[in-house]
Amino acid sequence: MWRDELEESDSEVEDNEEEEETIAAKHDGHEAEVFTNKLESLVARMQIDMSLSAVLTRIQVYHAAYVSRVAAIHTQTMAELQRCRDLQLQQETLQEKEGLPKHEEVEGVLKKYAEKILSQQAAAADLRKEELLQRLQEQQQQQQEQQQLLEQQQQEQERATMVAELRESYAQFSDALDTVLAEITECGDVALPEDTTEALNATLQLGSEALSGDADAEALQQSTARLTDGLAVLSHIREVIQTHRNSSRRDEQESEAAATLVSLAGDVPQATAELSCAKRRLEELTATHSSVMRLSGEFLATEDTELRGKLSYALSVVNKFHNDSDASNREKLHTLVSLLTGQRCAAGAQHVQVADPHSPVAMFVKEQLSSKLIALAHDKQVSSQAVYASLIVRLGSFDPLLLDLCVYQLYRTCPYLVPQVPQREEYETVEEYHRALGYRHKDGGEREALDSYLKRMGAASQLFGRLVCLDGDKPPTGQNTSTEQNLWSLGPQLGWRWLSRMLLCPVQSAVTCAVLHGFLSVAGALMVKVYGRQMHKMMDHFIERLLPLAEQTTREGGEADLASLKSLMTNYSHTRTFQPPPEGYRALL
Structure with a gap:
């Protein structure tokens, strides 16, 4: 029922809209006709300018008025249509409310x-x-x-x-x-x-x-x-085992090389006699050192720690010498001379005196002092070597036994200064044999390196050369003549005997080069000055025979010493001389 009513309402609305459109169309046509008639009558009554520009202007004005009127009519028509639509919407709403219960x-x-x-x-x-x-x-x-x-x-x-x-x-x-x-x-x-x-x-x-x-x-x-x-x-x-094997193999090679060493003099009875004389001198010095050590041990066995402390303090000044020639060196020298000659000397804030020069206390002092002098002169303070060489000679002028002990320590450090080449005995171990050659060993038994060993041997031979050169200076006046006579046995004649005996010893390649270079670089000039043509002949002999043999026997590690000796010999061949000797006593005073 409500659906039929809604359809009838829609048809009525459509009929009304058609009537409104018809009325509007008629109304618009009538209005246009009236407007046109009025316009024509107005034109007829008025005297109008009919030029083209005026006509066009008036046409534009009239057209604008016409458009404005048409727009107003359209607006009115649209408002009427909207009113009809609102009415239709109200009717639809009312119809929906009537059918709500069933919905x-x-x-x-x-x-x-x-x-x-x-x-x-x-x-x-x-x-x-x-x-x-x-x-x-x-x-x-x-x-x-x-x-x-x-x-x-x-x-x-x-x-x-x-x-x-x-x-x-x-x-x-x-x-x-x-x-x-x-x-x-x-x-x-x-x-x-x-x-x-x-x-x-x-x-x-x-x-x-x-x-x-x-x-x-x-x-x-x-x-x-x-x-x-x-x-x-x-x-x-x-x-470690391989290192030990290599060391043992090297030791065997060195032993074999030592067993087949060749000397420049060959098998000559005179050469054997000369080397035997040098060996006897070493045995005498060894016996002297053993006697001193025995007496020194008696003093060390005592419980007089206070005296040992004073003596050690007094001996410590030996570590403080330097190259500067001043009163400080002379004061330290005076302390050591006083200690050796039985006079009172300072030991810090106290004093100490060794009255008996043959007592165990005196032997302790001499053994300790000789060991320190050689160690400082050739190893620890090589730069101050000339000072310590002068000190050895000065102290030796007061005590010949001290000088013998210093020479023994020097020979013990470098057996090639005797000269002698130790041969390995059947009962000796490898370490004992190396110690006899002058090698040092650490606590674990490890032997020092070859370059370190050669450097020490060269330094020891330099010290030996400095001691030989000191004979060119005069000793201090007012000293015992017999003591002076004993002292000057260190002079050039000792250096000459050593060089002559080196010709008789087997060539030890790098070691031979090291000790010869060390000695000649320091004492060569003095030897040329003293022995002249004889020294030239000896040097020519070394150049012609020793150098080629050294080149043949030098193994790995000794090339530097061989090169140094060859350079020294080459300079000598050109100049027929060596560098001047050190100043001797004047280095200390």
């Missing part, structure tokens, strides 16, 4: 049906959710099982890798240990410390237990690391 009933039925559908869908969704959750849990459980299986397989693979690494390390360690033990057995004079042997055996046992048992990953890693460290230790031991 609510339909909506209620639809709502119940929708709620039922929603309930069914919610139940289905819950069921689906439970199924999805259960399936998700099953998937998670499967993933966990797979992860555990993968982890287990990975652990097994890692353990297998660790076992393989351990087995390889164990095999390497076992082989290396067998090799080291075989090399130690082959060397004969090498042995592992007991604690090292125990540690290596414990490492081997630990690796064996880890391989035989069901060890965990941590134990396998520890065993592998222990074996790796053990391999490093064995590698170091093998390096």
Whole structure:
């Protein structure tokens, strides 16, 4: 019913709109006709300017007025249409309100049906959710099982890798240990410390237990690391053994070379006699030193620590001499002379005196002083060598025994100054033989390097040359004549005898070059001055025969000393002289 009423209302509205459009069209046509008539009558009544520009202007004005009127009519028409539409909308609203009760009933039925559908869908969704959750849990459980299986397989693979690494390390360690033990057995004079042997055996046992048992990953890693460290230790031991082998091989080569050394004089009875004379002199000095050491030991065995302290303090001034010639050096010299001659001398804030020159106390002083003088002059303070050489001669002028002890210490430092070339005896060890040659050894028995040894030998021969040169100066006046006579046996004649005997000794390659260069660089000029043509002949003999032989026998490590000697000899060949000798006593006073 309400639908039929609504359709009738719509048809009425459409009819009204058609009538309104017809009326508007008629109204618009009538208005245009009236306006045109009025315009024509107005033109007829008025005298109008009919020029083209005026006509066009008026046409534009009229056209604007016409357009404005048409727009006003259109606006009025549209307002009427809007009023009709509003009326239609009100009617539709009223009709909807009249049919509302039935619409609510339909909506209620639809709502119940929708709620039922929603309930069914919610139940289905819950069921689906439970199924999805259960399936998700099953998937998670499967993933966990797979992860555990993968982890287990990975652990097994890692353990297998660790076992393989351990087995390889164990095999390497076992082989290396067998090799080291075989090399130690082959060397004969090498042995592992007991604690090292125990540690290596414990490492081997630990690796064996880890391989035989069901060890965990941590134990396998520890065993592998222990074996790796053990391999490093064995590698170091093998390096030590190889170094020892090389040293032994080098020692054997040196011994073989020493057994086949060639002298420039050959097998001449006179040469043997000269060398025997030098050897007897060394034996005399050795006996003197042994006697002094015995008496010095008696003093050291006493409990007079206070006197030993005073003497040591008084002797410490020997370390403080320097190259500057001033009153400080003379004051220190006076302290040492007073100590040697039985006079009172300062020992810090106190005084000390050695009255008996033959007592154990005096022997202690002389032995300590001679050892310090030679060590300082040739080793620790080479730059002050001239000062200490002068000091040795000055102190020796007051005490010949001290001079003999200094010469013994110098020969002990460098046996080539005797000269003699020690031969290895059957009962001697390698270390004992090297000590006889003048090598120094550390506490562990390691021998000093060759370059250090050659440097010390050269410095000792320089000191020997300085002592020889000091004969060119006059001793201080007012001293004992017999003492002076004993002292000047150090002069050029000693240097000449030494050079002559060096011609008779076997050439020791680098060592021979080092000692000859050290002596000639200091005392060569004095020897040329004193012996003239004889010295020239000796030098020519050295150049023609010794240098070629030294070049043939010089091994690795002695090239520098050979080059230095060749340079010195070349300069001598050009100038027929050497550099001037040191100043002797004047270096100290």
